[in-house]
Amino acid sequence: MSYINREREDSEEEFLLNFMVNIILKDGTKKEYDKGTSVLEVAQNLSSGLARVACAGKIDGELVDLRIPLNDDCNLEILTFEDDGGKWAFRHTGAHILAQAVKNLYPDVKLAIGPAIQTGFYYDFDIDKHFTEEDLANIEDEMKKIVKAKYDIETFTLSKEEALKLMADEPYKIELINDLPEGEIIRFYKQGDFVDLCAGPHLLNTKAFEAFKLLSTAGAYWKGSEKNKMLCRIYGTAFSKKADLKAYLERIEEAKKRDHRKLGKELELFVIMDEGPGFPFFLPKGMLLKNNLIEYWRELHQKAGYKEISTPIILNKELWLTSGHWEHYRENMYTTIIDEMDFAVKPMNCPGCMLVYKSKLHSYKDLPLRMGELGLVHRHELSGALHGLMRVRNFTQDDAHIFMLPNQIKAEIENIMKLIDEVYNAFGFKYRVEISTKPEDSIGEESVWETATQSLIDAMTELGYDYKINEGDGAFYGPKIDFKLEDSLGRTWQCGTIQLDFQLPERFELEYIGSDGEKHRPVMIHRVVFGSIERFIGIITEHFAGAFPTWLAPVAVKVLPISDKYAEYANNVADQLNEKGIRAEIDYRTEKIGYKIREARMERVPYIVVVGLEEQETNTVSVRSRQKGEEGSFPLNEFINRVESEINTRFNYHTNITNEFSK
RNA sequence: GCUGUUAUAGCACAGUCGGUAGUGCACUACAUUGGUAGUGUAGAGGUCACGGGUUCGAUUCCCGUUAACAGCUCCA
Numbered sequence A: 001m002s003y004i005n006r007e008r009e010d011s012e013e014e015f016l017l018n019f020m021v022n023i024i025l026k027d028g029t030k031k032e033y034d035k036g037t038s039v040l041e042v043a044q045n046l047s048s049g050l051a052r053v054a055c056a057g058k059i060d061g062e063l064v065d066l067r068i069p070l071n072d073d074c075n076l077e078i079l080t081f082e083d084d085g086g087k088w089a090f091r092h093t094g095a096h097i098l099a100q101a102v103k104n105l106y107p108d109v110k111l112a113i114g115p116a117i118q119t120g121f122y123y124d125f126d127i128d129k130h131f132t133e134e135d136l137a138n139i140e141d142e143m144k145k146i147v148k149a150k151y152d153i154e155t156f157t158l159s160k161e162e163a164l165k166l167m168a169d170e171p172y173k174i175e176l177i178n179d180l181p182e183g184e185i186i187r188f189y190k191q192g193d194f195v196d197l198c199a200g201p202h203l204l205n206t207k208a209f210e211a212f213k214l215l216s217t218a219g220a221y222w223k224g225s226e227k228n229k230m231l232c233r234i235y236g237t238a239f240s241k242k243a244d245l246k247a248y249l250e251r252i253e254e255a256k257k258r259d260h261r262k263l264g265k266e267l268e269l270f271v272i273m274d275e276g277p278g279f280p281f282f283l284p285k286g287m288l289l290k291n292n293l294i295e296y297w298r299e300l301h302q303k304a305g306y307k308e309i310s311t312p313i314i315l316n317k318e319l320w321l322t323s324g325h326w327e328h329y330r331e332n333m334y335t336t337i338i339d340e341m342d343f344a345v346k347p348m349n350c351p352g353c354m355l356v357y358k359s360k361l362h363s364y365k366d367l368p369l370r371m372g373e374l375g376l377v378h379r380h381e382l383s384g385a386l387h388g389l390m391r392v393r394n395f396t397q398d399d400a401h402i403f404m405l406p407n408q409i410k411a412e413i414e415n416i417m418k419l420i421d422e423v424y425n426a427f428g429f430k431y432r433v434e435i436s437t438k439p440e441d442s443i444g445e446e447s448v449w450e451t452a453t454q455s456l457i458d459a460m461t462e463l464g465y466d467y468k469i470n471e472g473d474g475a476f477y478g479p480k481i482d483f484k485l486e487d488s489l490g491r492t493w494q495c496g497t498i499q500l501d502f503q504l505p506e507r508f509e510l511e512y513i514g515s516d517g518e519k520h521r522p523v524m525i526h527r528v529v530f531g532s533i534e535r536f537i538g539i540i541t542e543h544f545a546g547a548f549p550t551w552l553a554p555v556a557v558k559v560l561p562i563s564d565k566y567a568e569y570a571n572n573v574a575d576q577l578n579e580k581g582i583r584a585e586i587d588y589r590t591e592k593i594g595y596k597i598r599e600a601r602m603e604r605v606p607y608i609v610v611v612g613l614e615e616q617e618t619n620t621v622s623v624r625s626r627q628k629g630e631e632g633s634f635p636l637n638e639f640i641n642r643v644e645s646e647i648n649t650r651f652n653y654h655t656n657i658t659n660e661f662s663k
Numbered sequence B: 001g002c003u004g005u006u007a008u009a010g011c012a013c014a015g016u017c018g019g020u021a022g023u024g025c026a027c028u029a030c031a032u033u034g035g036u037a038g039u040g041u042a043g044a045g046g047u048c049a050c051g052g053g054u055u056c057g058a059u060u061c062c063c064g065u066u067a068a069c070a071g072c073u074c075c076a
Helices: A002-011 A039-046 A048-053 A084-105 A133-148 A160-166 A171-179 A242-257 A260-266 A284-303 A317-323 A350-358 A406-427 A446-463 A503-507 A533-543 A564-579 A593-602 A613-618 A636-649
Strands: A020-025 A030-034 A056-059 A062-064 A074-079 A120-126 A153-158 A186-191 A194-197 A211-221 A230-239 A314-316 A335-338 A341-345 A369-378 A394-404 A431-436 A468-470 A480-486 A492-501 A523-532 A557-561 A584-586 A607-611 A620-625 A629-635
Touching: A030 A039, A039 A048, A039 A056, A039 A074, A056 A084, A062 A084, A074 A084, A084 A120, A084 A133, A084 A186, A084 A194, A084 A230, A120 A211, A133 A211, A153 A160, A160 A171, A160 A186, A171 A194, A211 A242, A230 A242, A260 A533, A284 A369, A284 A406, A284 A523, A284 A533, A314 A317, A317 A341, A317 A350, A317 A503, A350 A369, A350 A394, A350 A503, A394 A406, A394 A533, A406 A446, A406 A480, A406 A492, A406 A523, A431 A446, A431 A492, A446 A480, A446 A492, A492 A503, A492 A533, A503 A523, A523 A533, A557 A564, A557 A593, A564 A584, A564 A607, A564 A613, A564 A636, A593 A607, A607 A613, A613 A620, A613 A629, A620 A636, A629 A636
Parallel strands: A020 A074, A431 A468, A557 A584, A557 A607
Antiparallel strands: A020 A030, A056 A062, A056 A074, A120 A230, A153 A186, A186 A194, A211 A230, A314 A341, A335 A341, A369 A394, A394 A523, A431 A480, A480 A492, A492 A523, A607 A620, A620 A629
16 A cells, blocks of 8 residues: 555645656656646546546556556556456446445445456445346446446545544445554545445546446355355446457357356266266266376376375274364265264375375385375365366365475475476466465464475476465465366366375374484375366366367267168278277268268267268278368278377367367 | 255256146157258157145145255365
């Protein structure tokens, strides 16, 4: 809040002579203005066009209102809707217009908060009713009136006492005011007769807010805590141009078409039944996909020096007490009684792996020891959190635990970062990285946590990653680096994670014999690359819109005989393909060829080959590829070589996929 | 788990202002033996999610349960 402080300090100096301020613009130009010139006035001076579309400013990297006077030399940027900060101010103004409209229509409503978000804005209301679609339409109309009224948006500040008095009828605002640190400027924005507590920035007038739409309503807890009252939230989105709004709404519709739950059903990959909420069934096609991923994973990890193990799904209570899960993860665990003793279904693979480590004596020469496990874990997730394959109650983690000497930590983390980067890039994913620190409910010494967290930060810095810190979001046994991938609607899902753990080796009293002949404690890393095979399948299904690259596709080639006279030749073709490890299927049905092609295309099969009399006589196939459409006839062995090399090169090919299913 | 919405054939959906239900695709049979995005005809398939209540009568109205969907919270 440095600009606010500047504003205050300087107001005491107002008696002094007007000084000039030197500002440096985004393009590096230096300009001189009278002290007290506002950001807006600078914009107007630069160009009236810029001033018209300006939404906010940025002083020395800090987002500010256009009305803010410049009192010190600084770097200044004028932000429009095209800039993140400008977009934020624009949409935040939308939240205020929404609140004003709701207040006009429902005077008894109590206002909570209403920020801009990545996809638009929302406002939380405390009201006895719930908003229907019809209500949303009415509110939208009311918002349009406010926009048409072209209210100037003004801002002012008040002392705490005055602010509390002004907001006397708004209990949530009072709570917010009381939560502000002592001495903080309490700022308000006003448009027409609507006043809201807000740090800003905002637009100058409501008239610019034309291209918007209210999208949905939802329940949301006050201050995001499930202990608090649930409020009614209205979501909306807005753009500076109507065409952009239209394009965005169309994009949402497009994204729905590639929802993995819809495609999973259509492509017969998986089903989730009422009999097992959150427990997916994999169908033959989904199983092929899953096994293809696993095969890739095994190849990758073998090269990277991992050894694969498998540990039991059910283990006794004693083990979970030792690991700390019984105390810290109990509510997510499924338990059972066997021979009158307590057992738990594993929610994580680590304790089992600990036992494997302890099953023999290790020398420092064995380290780092990288033990992978495709472990099936079960976790009781809240019913409302379940979401197709993205959030399930049993899933296969592509887990690995790495035991090492303390001086091997950085190198190992870097190895894993590179491995994850290789895999995500291969699929063409963009991802975000976050570091999560010590949570409230945790085990182990503070100093150990600090060392662990620092070594994660060091590795990230060394590799030049941009990362965000999530305070208090770590696992109960250690800090972690999380890798987040986006789904088709822009929601992010945690996939890869690297977790440093000094606790479990301690609890399980793991040891290795050092070069000094003495026993020492190894350090451990937990890590996953896909995260869970299930979630990853969900994400790649949406990413490829079901048109999986040939190496992954459940069926690589669909053979379509023109009629059953050519079934034998079709068999011959499919056999030769399958012999080379190319998954081929034959559609024997006595349907018209056009019909069979249509169905095969709906299945997103990479290659369709049509065989009839002509092909049989010349030992050729008529090829139709997903990428290029009808390609004509090729000798069978030429086609086989082509597909075989495409599968072997895996990712070198998929980036070219362009067809109506992958837009 | 919380707030809201929803639940009709394998799938996508109509419908019944309370008198036990239809369309398309898929499925089965027959005919059609075909050349790059949907062949024709016929047939079979549903205690209208489950449990209560109101009613002469409930798939329809009310309550509860379960599940799904959107969001919140939580997470791989």
